[in-house]
Amino acid sequence: MELKEALDTLKDTGVRITPQRHAILEYLINSMSHPTADDIYKALEGKFPNMSVATVYNNLRVFREVGLVKELTYGDASSRFDFVTTHHYHVICESCGKIVDFHYPGLDEVEHLASHVTGFKISHHRMEIYGTCPECASKEAH
Amino acid sequence: MELKEALDTLKDTGVRITPQRHAILEYLINSMSHPTADDIYKALEGKFPNMSVATVYNNLRVFREVGLVKELTYGDASSRFDFVTTHHYHVICESCGKIVDFHYPGLDEVEHLASHVTGFKISHHRMEIYGTCPECASKEAH
DNA sequence: TACACTATTTATAAAGATTATAAAGTAAGA
């Protein structure tokens, strides 16, 4: 169960587990969308009537620093937050061909805009990122 | 000369050429960095002591709508703006193979994060978006 | 060149997101 693992990660990193943190993580994991801080705040209003917006922001920052959560800036007003899952792309070394997994939440926004601009019914996309891996980069330096 | 072409683009699109617009475009073209709106505002303070910040924002939006400029969200506080060169993606119809250009800004963030996470020195990325074009979609409907 | 029409600029205020601060509260180990 993802929530349990996430809480373990917090424990291992020495981050206290508060009811608010528990709830925010739970919401992020169960959320299919990419909620904004305000979405989360509003969603948990019922359970925590006294919770401050600052608490949401503070904890999202903590989660991000620990690596549990990714912050997405799609260009609209507010950042979106996503629990880090398994969807990933590939980063490919142009020198030795090594492929490294790169976890990044789906580029739903790109598909959305593509659909809007071209009128296509989008089914999926592919993306690869190219560059030089650290090993090859250090070889080149010699 | 890029500035001349940019001004022509404005003319063709029916956008008036004002001294402020001229100066903002010039600054964007000559700038090697990705300036924020405030950077531009400050840079042109000397030439236009009375220029409003709103003018900078308004015109950056106009330029973006016309396709001369792209807006980058790197995740920090404010957007950065970049004079558009030629970069674009392709949307491909899985039924008839038609390829449509799709202009999209902002995947610099993906490269940036990939570099940060994998240690690669990123050179570029490729992305294709797949779907069904409007024509094929309407054929299928029959 | 002068005129008129409308887009644009300016100045200001407002909105919205995020962060800072300080006091009150609480998780977690001894």
Add this chain to the structure above:
DNA sequence: TCTTACTTTATAATCTTTATAAATAGTGTA
């Protein structure tokens, strides 16, 4: 249970961006 340091809360401040309305200035036309 007790203690201590970390968290939460409440509030205000900051920062970026947009909205508004009056003043200004481009651009086509006569």
